[in-house]
Amino acid sequence: MKKDTYFDNKVIWITGASSGIGLEMAIQLDLTGAKLILSSRNIEALNALKNKLSNPEKHFVCALDLEKSSEFEKITQSIIEKYSKIDILINNGGISQRANAMKTSLEIDRKIMEVNYFGNIALSKCVLPYMLQSGGGQIVVVSSIAGKFGFYLRSAYSASKHALHGFYESLAMEEFNNGIRVTMVCPAKINTPISVNAINEKGTKSGIMDNNQRKGMPVSTCVKKIVRAIKHQKQEVIIGGEGVFAIKLKAFIPSLFRILIRRQSAT
Template sequence: MKFKEKVVWITGASSGIGEALAYAFSQEGAFVAISARNQEALEKVRNACAYPDKVMIAPLDVANFDLVPEVAAKIIDRFGYLNILVNNAGISQRSLVRDTAFSVDQQVMNVNFMGTVAVTKAVLPTMLHQHFGQIVVISSVMGKIGTPLRSAYAASKHALHGFFECLRAEVKEEGVGICIICPGYVNTNVTINALTGDGSPNKVKAESTANGLSPNEFAHKALKAIAAEKEEALIGGKELLTIYIQRFFPRLLRWIIRRVNVT
């Protein structure tokens, strides 16, 4: 049990990928702090964990930047140290640029990018003082490519790669590792909860998402990548091929993306 007695903080842990990661880490015997906006949902997740007595509920909206340091301090005070931070909180988007209110762009960036930065900066001094720790970032295939209907979402994920590549170079020699995980399609409610142009939820599950990996399968693969201290991991199906096409044949990928249904 690689993560037994390790302290893990997971944001966005009330559903989907975050929920599955909470179960997986708990099954491994870790102490787990789970955060999200919905405390009732967090309580259900804790009760479903293998070891509920080792799970701490820490309600948090990561876009409430002023509250982040307080929540981080409570978690560290409770356990005394922190081994792994999993930055998972996020929201997606389904709308054309021309139809998207600027306030929606701001909301997506605040949750996906600035919220992740805020949480990371809240725990980084502790990890540097400890001389150990791992910061995991749940990015996306959209952190590598761009398609219609996801402009703010793709921008937020691209920003994560830029920020955490810089951070990795700064802290690698001080015992702190960075693991960026790029999921492809995972069968969660991400497309149902995605914001449309006016900020309302999309309310539609995309077929590609419904046919994706189960959250539990994703979590199993993610824990293997984290245990191996990988710097980057791609987890998904055939959709991951787009990353390699982008790398070696970018013009071809742009041509394909203009002609396929990416809803």
């Protein structure tokens, strides 16, 4: 990707930049001339990433735990002090689940909601006032096809992603005339360590690379599609042919969808 007039000198905050989709997003957006804020809990991984990018001096690493929303205002202020604005917030950080609903405690359900839903919307609520002050901005939300239908071993994960759609559809309507644009991204199976990092019934990392993940779309292809959707200010983008098919089938022939989805492997 070359320098790009849409992204050049835009200040873009990426959460979950230490791995998978967020990390690849940093690699591709670095080449567009954007100034990146790289966030997650793993500062070492973020610093290693920043030093690998072609314009490290433009970028800023900043620790953020999506479970600690009380810290977000201070973190946001530190970014505003450095860059004076945030043009695009990419709410990408999240955790998946590989655990049966009946065997998952409410505590684990709440943790997944905290990271994937409350942490996500809390960050948007911190950033929005600054975007409004500067006349507008863009919020990109990495949801999932699990935000469109439930799936085996993903009950809380799917719920957290469904919740994002309700919240951001409303927000996008309310803030449209104030120059805020929201892009919902729904990837299908992407080849990242998401299943390895997913939490199990005990609340610990599954540690297993799923076959579905390994066979998934290359992360670089997925991110190219996300970058294009951001640039065109798409309201929603489904990434992966099987995702597009499943969502259409659920909408138009739900009875057949239910038969076919039950036959899919959980992992």
